[in-house]
Amino acid sequence: MFKIMIVEDDRTIADLIKDALNKWEFQATTVQDFDQVFTQFEQTAPDLVLLDINLPVRDGYYWVKKIRDHSQVPVIFISSRNTNMDMVMAMNLGADDFVEKPFAMEVLIAKINALLRRTYNYQDKSAVTLTVGGLTLDLKTGMAIVNGEEINLSKNEYKLLQLLMRAHGEVLSRSHLLKDLWTDERFVDDNTLTVNINRLRKKIEAAGLPNYIQTKVGQGYMVK
Known part of the structure; x- marks a missing residue:
């Protein structure tokens, strides 16, 4: 079972994504303490991270750089900030994809599945x-x-x-x-x-x- 970490401070959106992912048999977790995002990342060891840009304490750009210093786990930004500069900056800092809010849940799920398939190859998830x-x-x-x-x-x-x-x-x-x-x-x-x-x-x-x-x-x- 793939583990997905959701870094989103809007509780309604975070819970909706979590519920949808659980229905697809992913193991989804949400962040509660936005000053300890990387600590939870290390403890959870997710297979994929969903990351908002606008967050309390530090923004998503900070956290993706922190993650990339230690891991190549796939990261998808989900944000209402949708200028070309936001997308370019996200990709340059290490994101794998960018989903603009508001989004259709089925589109987000499809992007998650495609990125997991490219990254891990479904045929051999056990291989590290x-x-x-x-x-x-x-x-x-x-x-x-x-x-x-x-x-x-x-x-x-x-x-x-x-x-x-x-x-x-x-x-x-x-x-x-x-x-x-x-x-x-x-x-x-x-x-x-x-x-x-x-x-x-x-x-x-x-x-x-x-x-x-x-x-x-x-x-x-x-x-x-």
């Missing part, structure tokens, strides 16, 4: 790591490990590496990776993918795995 070709990826912490050495990854590097590892032996096109990496491609240019691929390659090579990510000219990228 992926191992391919001498590299292990921890799906909870977002840390890559080579020969016992831990490699710190950004959110996009982690998502990119996970996609390539799950499809090991298969070439993934640039358009496929862009679509899966960023929910809203309006805020991403094609160079962003190249930059992330190059940074990821350098980190893996520095840990002792040269040529881990291979380029197939005119096709895309793969790991074997």
Whole structure:
């Protein structure tokens, strides 16, 4: 059963989301003390976080940065702040998706299911790591490990590496990776993918795995 943490100070909205998630057989929890959001995050160890921007004490931007310092767990912002700048800032700080209030509950549930499926792969929820070709990826912490050495990854590097590892032996096109990496491609240019691929390659090579990510000219990228 997937655990969902709801960080929303409007009790009516929080309870409605919690009830809907419980009906879908998720294990949903709400935050009561908004000064202790990260403490509850550590105690709950959720599989996904729903996070409002406007919160008491500290805003959602603060908390997503705090979460990203320790985990790559998927985060969906739910907010009435819907300018392009809000969405860009949310994505740049580490959010995976953005849902504008007011929203249809079935749309939110569909986005949650899609993001969980991309992140964890329903076929093997019990697995907490992926191992391919001498590299292990921890799906909870977002840390890559080579020969016992831990490699710190950004959110996009982690998502990119996970996609390539799950499809090991298969070439993934640039358009496929862009679509899966960023929910809203309006805020991403094609160079962003190249930059992330190059940074990821350098980190893996520095840990002792040269040529881990291979380029197939005119096709895309793969790991074997």
